[in-house]
Amino acid sequence: MCLAVPGEILNIEGADPLMRQGRVAFGGIVKRVNLAYVPEARAGDYVLVHAGFAIAVIDEEEALRTLECLAAVDTRGDST
Known part of the structure; x- marks a missing residue:
């Protein structure tokens, strides 16, 4: 299963369409992500990231709703 x-x-660095990278924030964690698949993406946009690549630009409401769902299934706590 993929997620x-x-x-x-x-922010975004680089002008080469295949090597363009962005610093992307995931709830307090910041990672470098390849933006080759989303040439239309700009700083401030929300993107779906899989295996280090942004694969789609999504709207803020959808992104926040998804993050809420992920937080609801957080398995770091005690499950007993």
């Missing part, structure tokens, strides 16, 4: 996680693009 894509939404994050917000903080």
Whole structure:
């Protein structure tokens, strides 16, 4: 099963369409993400990220709703 996680693009580096990267925030964690598949993405946009690649630009409401669902199934706590 594959899972894509939404994050917000903080900034973008690089002009080469295949090597363009963004710093993307995922609820307090920031990662570098390849933006080759979303050439229309801009800083401030929310993207779905899978395996280090942004695969789609999504609206903020959808991103926040998805993050809420992921938080609801957080398994780090005690399950007993």
